[in-house]
Amino acid sequence: MRGFARWTALLAAAGLLMTGCSGGSSGDDTSGGRTGRAQPSARSSAAASPLPSSLTSQRLDWGRCRATADFSAPGADWQCATLKVPLDWSKPHGKTIGLALIRAKARGENRIGSLLFNFGGPGSSGVSTMPAYAAVVPLLRERYDLVSWDPRGVGASEGVRCLGDREIQAAEKVDITPDTSAEEQAYLRNATAFGKGCKKDAGELLAHVSTTDTARDMDLMRQVLxxxxxxxxxxSYGTQLGGVYAHLFPRNVGRLVLDAVVDPxxxxxxxxxxxxxxxxxxLNAYLKSTGQDPGQGSRxxxxxxxxxxxxPLPTSSRRQLTQALAFIGIVRPLYSKESWPTLTSALDAAVQGDGSELLALxxxxxxxxxxxxxxTGTHAQRxxxxxxxxxxxxxxKAKKLLPQFERISPVFGPFLGWDTAGWCHDWPVAGLYETPEVSAPGAAPILVVGNTGDPATPYEGTRKMADExxxxxxxxxxxRGQGHGAYGRGSACVDSAVNAYLLSGSVPRNGKVCS
Structure with missing residues (x-):
């Protein structure tokens, strides 16, 4: 797939569990307050720790990217390079790692500078996604160098692989909504094995792949560029990264767009x-579009x-469609309204006893x-x-929460309720905070874009981000649309407002609504 379709698929492949990370066999921290905000002194420490000139003065050796259909397309002229960053930002003079970057230089006159892109996840590869997404932003390339990168722990930037292919396929048979003690133990053992695999592969890097680390990488990238x-x-997750960056470096904020906003x-x-x-x-919107009652259709x-x-259902391959795979197959088409007919076909086939289409999704x-x-996108995500x-x-605790999750959604609630315990169960390193700090007093205006029909990052997060x-x-x-994100999805109103902000600095009226 190319252009917008490819972008949608890549975002979808890194979207569902973006914010479902929690769990563990030791401790039961369920406080919902704001006491765990990210590193209250982070902004001052960023300013107080000058970087060595070996980092700030490095010159990027831009060259040809490895040959792929996207990179070698006529007129693509993509360049790739490696940026050195500290492994541990508290020790900027210590060991470094390399981040893979990609860019296409501005085509027109009056160049503004570089425009950095993060496509979400966390775990999406900017190096592989940027060439396809460039078709969505041709106007922006007139005045910006389009730049993206594989964040630390992702893809070509010390990418983490926690399990092998056979182990991943075997794990697809694990019951994601355990009904018995044996199934519960298998569910948690699988989570433990995943974390151990990550630790074995990543080593000391596992403690240095946070959003705060990547935000600091971004500011070094700014200097070197x-x-x-x-x-x-x-x-998507890139909005959280943008908010954390704005908090750490408010005076360095230029024009920031946050689309499909994570609730901070x-x-x-x-x-x-x-x-x-x-x-x-x-799902309700999809069911209504097919003439079904949402309540009955969901049941x-x-x-x-x-x-x-x-x-499990048989498929045209030797594999079976398990509950876990069917769940993911149903989620996949909900990221884009254009994919709804695919969901209809897959569900119809499953009702008839064939799980092949849901398995393919x-x-x-x-x-x-x-x-x-x-x-390995989901590995980096985790x-x-x-x-x-x-x-x-x-x-x-997760089991006690299941009734309220099922009231919210009889389809998605059971899985996401269990996910609060399974995603980071028995994780090898301690987590940093309960919620990210995104307050950015003194920063230039930041455009926060929300879609009222967004499935993965519900619209309410847009207001929360803007307020914080x-x-x-x-x-x-x-x-007022459907699908994950707003820009590039067919709204001339949204696209023109975002383009005007990025290209001329024209800030739209706060609260502007596009139908």
Whole structure:
């Protein structure tokens, strides 16, 4: 897939569990307050720790990217380079790691500078996504160098692989909504094995892949690229990264766009509830579009998932459609309204006893290719989110939460309720905070874009982000649409407002709504 379609798929492959990171067998921290904000002294320490000139004065050796269909397309002229950053930002003179960067230089005159992109996850590769996404932003390339990168722990930037392909495929048979003590223990053992695999592969890097680490990388990137201010476009998890960057370096904020906004005020349980609510809303909209009653349609899908829990469906391959794979297959098309007909076909086939289409959707989401090789986006997603999040809910606490999750969504609630305990269960390193600090007093206006029908990052997070960025900083732009994100999804109103802000610095009226 190319252009927007490819971008949608790549975002989807890193979206669902973006904020579902919690869990653990030791401790049961469930406080929902604001006491765990990220490193209160982070901004002052950033200013107080000068970097060695070996980092700030490094010259990027831009060269040809490895040959792929996207990089070698006529007129693509993509360049790649490696940026050195400290492994441990508290020891800037110590060991370094390399971050893979990609750019396409501005085509027109009156160049503004570099425009950095993060496509979400956490765990999405900017190096592989940027060339495809460039088709969505041709106007921006007239005045910006389009720049993205693989954040630390992702892809070509010391990318982490926690399990092998056979182990991942075997784990797809684990019951994600345990009904018995034996299933619960298997669920938690699988989580422990994943964390141990991450520790074995990543080593000391596992404690240095946080959002705060990547925000600091961004500011060094700004300096090395020769930009006075950071201009940035963050999507999905990329909005959290943008908010943390603005908090750490408010005076370096240029023009920042945050699209498909993660709620910075939500803790582990709050994020899981948000996503259950968001995906249920999207499912309701889908069911209405097919002439079905949302309540009845949801119950039918929930019943299908319950049947699969005990009796997986056969497929055209040798694999079976398990409950876990069916769940992911249902989630995948909800990221884009254009994919709803695919969901109809897959559900119809499953009701008739064939799980092949839902399995194909799940494989697409999980980055599994026809040869059985899995991508590592979800591995990076987990190591970053589990380091960011200090909460570790027990299975006992998750079970107590299940009724409220099921009230929010009979389809998505059971999985996301259990996920609060399973995602970071028995994780090898401690998490950093309960919720990220994004307040950015003194920063230039930041454009915060929300879609009322967003399944993965529900619209309520847009207002929370704008409020927490601070008065005269967070500027809200709303689109009444469907799908994950707003820019580049067909709204001329949204696109023109974002383009005007990035290209001419024209800040839209706070609260502007696009229908």
């Amino acid at each position: 020769g930009d006075r201010k950071t201009h940035y476009f963050g999507i 005020s939500a803790d582990t349980v709050g994020h899981a509830e948000n996503q259950a609510r968001g995906f249920q809303r999207a 039918k899908i929930a019943d299908l998932l319950k049947r699969l829990d005990a009796n 799940a494989d697409d989401y999980n980055g599994r290719d026809p040869s059985g090789h899995y991508g 190591v970053i989110s589990c380091l960011d999040n200090k909460q570790r809910l027990t299975a006992q 960025l601070g008065e005269d900083v967070g500027v809200m732009l709303t689109w």
